[in-house]
Amino acid sequence: MIGESMYQELILEHYKHPQGRGLREPYDAEVHHVNPTCGDEITLRVKVDDAGQILDVSYEGQGCSISQAAASVLHELATGSTVAQTLSVVDEFTRLMQGRGQVAADEEVLGDAVAFAGVAKFPARVKCALLSWMAYKDAVVRSAAQ
Amino acid sequence: MIGESMYQELILEHYKHPQGRGLREPYDAEVHHVNPTCGDEITLRVKVDDAGQILDVSYEGQGCSISQAAASVLHELATGSTVAQTLSVVDEFTRLMQGRGQVAADEEVLGDAVAFAGVAKFPARVKCALLSWMAYKDAVVRSAAQ
Amino acid sequence: MTSFSLDVEKIRKDFPVFSRELPDGRPLVYLDSGNSSQKPNQVIETMREHLALHYSNVGRAMHVLGAESTEAYESARDRIAAFVGAPSRDEIIFTKNASEALNLVAYSFGPHHWRASGTAAGTDPRFTLGPGDEIVISEMEHHSNIVPWQLLAQRTGATLKWFGVTDDGRLDLDPAVITERTKIVSIAHQSNVLGTVNPVAEVAALAREAGALIMLDASQSVPHHPVNVAELGVDFVACTGHKMLGPSGIGVLWGRAELLDAMPPFLGGGEMIEAVWMDHSTYAPVPHKFEAGTPPIVEAIGLGAAVDYLGEIGMEAVEAHERELTGYALDALREVPSLRIIGPDSLEARGGTVSFTLEGIHPHDVGQILDDQFGVAVRVGHHCARPLHLRFGIPATTRASFYLYNTTGEIDALVRGLHHVQKVFA
């Protein structure tokens, strides 16, 4: 059952007015992720400084409002934060998404990303929400490896 | 559901006092049939004269009371009858047995064999009842081929 | 609404789910029967009663409950055989779903060397397959009629070929696809995305001419049209219980007896044998040869109740009702701005399944808002027919599919919902 509408105002806002969209230079790592079940795609770049500060997350993609809005929210949360901090947000977000609606969202950690809590009830949409976040994690790991 | 007890007095009588049991000479054809699901076996011989009169049906076998009694009843019905007559009884008996209890027994044709009507409800027992009758049909066909 | 074919109000009363309210008081508008249908009380009650009072294992048990279960199970086979026009009840094999039925036939083919080595599999030349031999399917197939044949091609080295699909969603019946190397052709009777009903007679004629066997995936036709397997002129037909008012866990394979007899066993186990020794076995006659282990007993009995229900209403009436709904839906959807129907947009040779896209809005969003705001249940995605979507260059569609319990009022609700979706994403 849908406890609350999945389409929080905040998600629609981000979908209609995506933050930080577009691929920018410079960057340390670029990844391309696809969700084969629904065809959603994202190309994502990160720029990290030596202190582990995220200088930019830039992206381009196509897909449903959830996947697009998730990328936009990610951009806002990550930019200006640190690798360590964002990875723990990614973990919490993943835990929430994979909790099949049984897991309470930690607003302290998640910030705006808490708006996606309703998505967790829909296994098919969880992947949409996670697409950009998994791509981000991948990109950060690769950038560190360089 | 068992409409009536399968163990008609007549069946038990034939089981305890089998008619015409034992393998006898002379004979025109001998067959050996096995029901692999329950291990019932029968060896059966027929002696037919030139006019198509059944002079003897002799048999030896092992198995449950139904298969043993069916052989005994067969011996009584067939001996002294004709090939043509008995084959139509075999057909009627087969029809009854395979009718899953939906088919009314024709007592005129079947005589004592009508006692097996209750068996038709039990797919697993139908083969027991038919074992000797199928063997008989086989033997008669073979004897005619000679 | 008034239906000229069916008393829909009466029918809806048989389906308890329609008496239910969704959260927040939304009514349920169920337009996803192509995915799986709802169940009438007659089916639910038959299953409940059997489980409660008559249940036991079938075939092997000789007591009262065993006899009752066996009788109910085998009588379901009789009724399903009659429903699809099978010449013999023994040609009806119970599987767990249509996918198993399709896989069963695919696994009946073995490489040539099995034949040489006297293996149970592949002893009949019609069921041997090797490099150079061909399997033919189509681009509009459900994954369940694609993947089993891909796996078979991999096992044997045979080549997988397929008919394309035209821009208006019809089978592109290029006669060059089937050749004398073709050993099996397997296509959908009705597409689960396009609604297209394929020209079975023409395909069967091509297959026959080439000496190939032909299988029909009738998962989407048997629930919605009068189907007579004998008249179709094919060798195998698969369908599935849950799409035709029956429970989950039960499917049906029909095959011509002579072929079923020639096929090697598929799953090994209890009930499919005649006699077993440690080093070899002999097998039961069909249908039991293909029903290893305890079958879906209560599920087959439930499906028996479902075909009784459908038979009483009459499949001609079901078909006519869905035709009315489909005509109404095609007209109504044409009015929605930027909506593109994927599949035939006329009523000719098509069933009650309508898939479409809305410009610039992802189907996942369409489906979720329809559900969330209007209680309208449609299916969104590639509907297990990804190659067909690739063919049309789209990742996904929204699909509305109708059944005997649907009304034109529900189609109105869908259209209202689509207008709202467009507003949300404007």
Add this chain to the structure above:
Amino acid sequence: MTSFSLDVEKIRKDFPVFSRELPDGRPLVYLDSGNSSQKPNQVIETMREHLALHYSNVGRAMHVLGAESTEAYESARDRIAAFVGAPSRDEIIFTKNASEALNLVAYSFGPHHWRASGTAAGTDPRFTLGPGDEIVISEMEHHSNIVPWQLLAQRTGATLKWFGVTDDGRLDLDPAVITERTKIVSIAHQSNVLGTVNPVAEVAALAREAGALIMLDASQSVPHHPVNVAELGVDFVACTGHKMLGPSGIGVLWGRAELLDAMPPFLGGGEMIEAVWMDHSTYAPVPHKFEAGTPPIVEAIGLGAAVDYLGEIGMEAVEAHERELTGYALDALREVPSLRIIGPDSLEARGGTVSFTLEGIHPHDVGQILDDQFGVAVRVGHHCARPLHLRFGIPATTRASFYLYNTTGEIDALVRGLHHVQKVFA
């Protein structure tokens, strides 16, 4: 009776079939749970309610009903995983019965040349099999744990070997049977005829030493004992819903995740894929890789309710109760003249299944009269274990099998019936 372990009177009230009278007013004495068990209201009602109000297809549907069905289906997986002690829920694969689970594993092995040709099947060396390689089973197996391996041996040219059975119905654990050519060992956890519980740890140690995989047919153990698949030290475990208070049409394969990941797909179709193109596919992660097509949704949910029920009562208590019954039955049957027990006649390492012969009376006659005159339902025949009967030189046995709802009074009824049978055929 008074049971020290269970409140049987209370339990019996949960099973509607016990409120039923057989024709002619006979009471029902159900001693055939080894064949299939009866169902409590909790299971029947869960299924009815789901079918009536929450049913839809799983996984693929994004509407309210789809979410409810998916949640119920996947939550059943969670509960079953917990019930059998699976380290991960994703290691629980739903099949249609135990037979399919056993066949699934058998079909995972392919010939060496598949590996060379890069086929999906047979790419992992543990799952390749050829002439000289060995498959090991035992002489006490159910046909469902014999025939799949015979068919595999035929497909690959591997050799089928087996452990014998001792005169008192124990596995003859000749260590020479397993060699370094052995690739898979598959044996019953508990025999469905003898009642014997096999020494899994010893067999597993032999298999491990030889580098072979080991599978357990736990169809007769999971319903009756606390079973923890992780502690058993094996690779695969099969069991079946209908023997453990669940519905027909549902079985379970547990396997170690690492192996399930390495195995090729078995049945192809919807839901088991990641992406499909016309010429190839990629596959979903487990468990979905092995669940092609619409799964037995309501059946899995019913099985979930069954393990909830068993879990609440406690499997230790079920085991203890059956132990009491078995001890009582062995004592009582020993008193019947000319009765011979086939299998262990002590309580050591045995479950609540007692098979026997009566001198000079065919089991088919025994079973039928027990049923007909006393309403006592037992199973007669070879119980899908013909090689075991050949081993003992008998065509068939009569088998009484117990479950949590049985009483010593019912065993008394059996014994009374046996005395009557002897009178009829005297």
